[in-house]
Amino acid sequence: AYANDNDLSHSYIVSVSSLIPPTVCNRTRTALPQGPGKVSLEVLGRYGPCSKLNQGKSRNTPSLEEILRRDQQRLHLKNSRRLQKAIPDNFKKTKAFTFPAKTGIVAADEYYIVVAIGKPKQYVSLLLDTGSGITWTQCKPCIHCSQQRDPFFDPSKSKTFSKIPCNSTTCKILLEWFPPNGQDKCSSKECPYDIAYVDGSGETGFWATDRMTIQEVNGNGYFARYPFLLGCTDNNTGDQNGASGIMGLDRGPVSIISKTNISYFFYCLHSPYGSTGYITFGKPDTVNKKFVKYTPIVTTPEQSEFYHITLTGISVGGERLPLKASYFTKLSTEIDSGTIITRFPAPVYSALRSAFRKRMKKYKMGKGIEDLFDTCYDLSAYKTVVVPKITIHFLGGVDLELDVRETLVVESVRQVCLGFALLPSDPN
Amino acid sequence: SILLGNVQQRGYEVHYDVAGRRLGFGPGNCN
Numbered sequence: 001a002y003a004n005d006n007d008l009s010h011s012y013i014v015s016v017s018s019l020i021p022p023t024v025c026n027r028t029r030t031a032l033p034q035g036p037g038k039v040s041l042e043v044l045g046r047y048g049p050c051s052k053l054n055q056g057k058s059r060n061t062p063s064l065e066e067i068l069r070r071d072q073q074r075l076h077l078k079n080s081r082r083l084q085k086a087i088p089d090n091f092k093k094t095k096a097f098t099f100p101a102k103t104g105i106v107a108a109d110e111y112y113i114v115v116a117i118g119k120p121k122q123y124v125s126l127l128l129d130t131g132s133g134i135t136w137t138q139c140k141p142c143i144h145c146s147q148q149r150d151p152f153f154d155p156s157k158s159k160t161f162s163k164i165p166c167n168s169t170t171c172k173i174l175l176e177w178f179p180p181n182g183q184d185k186c187s188s189k190e191c192p193y194d195i196a197y198v199d200g201s202g203e204t205g206f207w208a209t210d211r212m213t214i215q216e217v218n219g220n221g222y223f224a225r226y227p228f229l230l231g232c233t234d235n236n237t238g239d240q241n242g243a244s245g246i247m248g249l250d251r252g253p254v255s256i257i258s259k260t261n262i263s264y265f266f267y268c269l270h271s272p273y274g275s276t277g278y279i280t281f282g283k284p285d286t287v288n289k290k291f292v293k294y295t296p297i298v299t300t301p302e303q304s305e306f307y308h309i310t311l312t313g314i315s316v317g318g319e320r321l322p323l324k325a326s327y328f329t330k331l332s333t334e335i336d337s338g339t340i341i342t343r344f345p346a347p348v349y350s351a352l353r354s355a356f357r358k359r360m361k362k363y364k365m366g367k368g369i370e371d372l373f374d375t376c377y378d379l380s381a382y383k384t385v386v387v388p389k390i391t392i393h394f395l396g397g398v399d400l401e402l403d404v405r406e407t408l409v410v411e412s413v414r415q416v417c418l419g420f421a422l423l424p425s426d427p428n
Numbered sequence: 429s430i431l432l433g434n435v436q437q438r439g440y441e442v443h444y445d446v447a448g449r450r451l452g453f454g455p456g457n458c459n
Contacts, residue, residue, distance in 0.1 A: 074430070110434055130444070251446065263447035268458040271438040277458045282445070284454070292443050292454035299449055307444060309429055309451050333430040335437070335451060342433045392436070400453055404441040419435050 010318030012357075012387045016379045019410045024049035027275040032216065038282025039214050039223045041113045043128065043267060050276050053125060055110070065409050069370050071340040075424050109375070110340060112248065113279060116213040117230070118158030124151065126247040127226040128267070128279065129308055131336035133252035134178070134193070135212075136205065136231030137245030152244060153232075155208070159225060164191040164207040173209050174198040177253060193231050196278055205233035212256075214281060224279060226258050269337065271405050295394040298332070307335050310395040314348070316355035317388035323351055331394070341372065342411070343423040352390075356418050360386040366415050373409065373417035380413045 028048065032040035046053045047067065054402035077175070108347070111284040112125045117137060124137050155161040164171050166186030175186075180194035190206035211225035216222070233245070256262065262281050270277040298308040311333045312325045332343065344352065345410045353375050363385065379385055383411075390407050392400040409419035443452035 059436040073431075092442075102459075249444075257446055262453050264443070266441050266452075266454070268441045268456050269434050269438050270458045288454065292441070292452035294443070294445065294448075294452040297446075297449045297451050307451060309432075315441070315459040331430050333432060335432040335442070337434050337437070338430055338443075339433040341436055342436045343431045345430065348430070398453060400436070400440065402436055404435050406439050409435065423429070423431065 008386070010389050012383055012389060013124050014387060014414075015384050016382050016413050019379075019405070019408060019416060020413065021047055021048075021271075021410065025275065032278045033280045033284065033288070034216075037287055038280050038284075039217055040278050040280040041115075041214060041219070043111050043113055043269060043277035043279050045110055045129070045270065045277075046112055047110065048270075052189050060236060064409075065232065065370050067340065072370070072372060072424065074339060110167060111267075111277065112336060113214075115247070116211075117153050118155070118210050120157075121159040121213055122151070122153050122158065124153050124244040126245045127338065128249060129246050129336075129338035130249045131303065131334070131338045133136065133245060133248040133250045133255040133258075134231050135248045135254075135256055136193075136233050137230075138206065139232040141371050142234050154334075155210070155232065156249045158210055158250075161210045162187070162208060162227065163232075164209065164229075165189060166191050171207065174254075180204075197335075204233050208232045223262075228256075229254055229259060246338075250306050259423075267337070271403075274400055293396070293398045295396040310390060312395055313393040314352060315389075315391040315393070317350065317359045319355065321348070321351040321355060323347060333394075341419060341421045343421050345423050349420065349422045352420060353418065356388060356390070369409075369411060369415060369417055371418070372421045376415050376417035378414045379416050 025048075032042065032347070032371065034040060044051050044053075047062070104193060110127070110353055112127045114123050114125050114168065116123050126135065137153045138153045144151065164174065166189050168191070169185065171191035173420070174193070178193050180192045187193060192204065192206050194204050208231075211226040211229035212230070231245075249257055251257060254392040257265075262337060264283045265279060265281045266284060268277045269280040283289070288324060295309050298310060311328045311331065313323070313328055314321045327347070331348075343349075357375060363377045363379060364381070366376045368374045368376050385408060388406050390402045394400065407419055410416050411417070438456070440456040441454035443454060447458065
């Protein structure tokens with residue numbers, strides 16, 4: 001009954017009901033990666049059934065459309081940042097130059113860890129974001145904190161908390177790296193920072209230092225940094241959906257990676273179908289490391305802040321898309337834990353969509369989701385379906401064969417979508 | 429450019445060897 005042009009060895013045969021994410025937390029993993037020189041923490045999805053931020057209340061979970069809309073907003077802001085970086089410094093300093101998009105980060109989505117700040121320790125949940133650098137948390141007192149369900153960090157209760165003074169050299173450098181909106185110097189004794197989101201929300205706050213502790217639940221693994229530079233947010237108009245901040249993991253000058261001796265970390269992000277994931281700060285065991293396949297991180301100055309790698313091709317159902325490897329290698333590929341959906345430029349997305357649709361032609365197409373997904377299927381008439389395997393190829397012979405649940409985004413059995421999207425065009 | 433989001437990272441352990449300037453993918457499923 002299967003279409004002739006498909007090769008079953010390059011496809012998944014799955015039951016349609018198994019595509020629907022579970023609503024009950026199922027912790028199946030028994031142990032986190034452990035050993036000398038490393039610290040492992042549980043990673044939770046903030047919208048998933050194991051999330052402590054949701055408090056088990058479905059009303060706290062935004063719709064898929066809303067989550068995807070936020071993901072798209074994040075993309076627009078990232079594009080704006082790139083645009084700003086492309087402009088020469090001497091031009092930025094001219095009076096005639098004004099830039100509409102502000103430097104900063106937008107809320108990462110999906111995955112968080114719990115860390116301790118201060119002495120005595122106060123535990124806060126921070127979203128993991130390899131696409132941004134500033135680690136910030138919501139501090140008391142705050143003006144708009146109604147959305148937040150996690151405890152706030154209260155600086156007045158920490159013996160090790162210090163504000164970065166306005167007149168310090170550190171503040172001067174920070175203001176240069178992260179210029180606050182509408183002001184170029186301190187308005188009080190604090191050293192200000194300002195994060196703006198494209199939807200009009202944002203945070204204002206000030207730079208501070210305190211003790212940051214990353215500790216395993218069993219207390220064995222332990223990592224502490226003091227003083228650790230962090231943003232202390234006092235006015236949050238955005239909805240972080242329960243999380244109380246972001247851990248910036250990029251390669252920029254203020255991230256936890258740059259400011260500590262962490263030179264290696266790895267994570268496993270569970271799918272909605274699994275239970276919980278983990279992040280480990282430190283190197284893996286030699287035995288495990290031999291199963292890891294590496295591709296180089298691009299190190300040009302323009303790409304030094306984030307994690308850029310080189311994609312060489314994509315296969316659908318065992319067949320490479322008809323785009324030359326030289327075309328792919330000219331593109332810059334950033335891996336980002338804070339972005340949900342993979343975005344491709346038009347030629348790549350078009351070729352991928354075409355190849356996928358060709359192999360799924362026996363199934364009835366369904367309604368799309370937002371402007372993001374245009375290749376969706378109504379699978380309500382089927383018990384099992386055959387989905388072509390998608391493999392992403394990277395420099396160094398690294399092949400990422402995606403599981404069916406990393407290929408599809410499922411709203412319901414009537415809306416099962418190819419889980420890739422078109423990169424937004426110039427966001428001017 | 430291309431942006432590789434977290435849906436497509438989920439099946440793998442993603443390794444950031446920052447000092448070694450390389451990024452790796454290992455067996456995943458978080459088990």
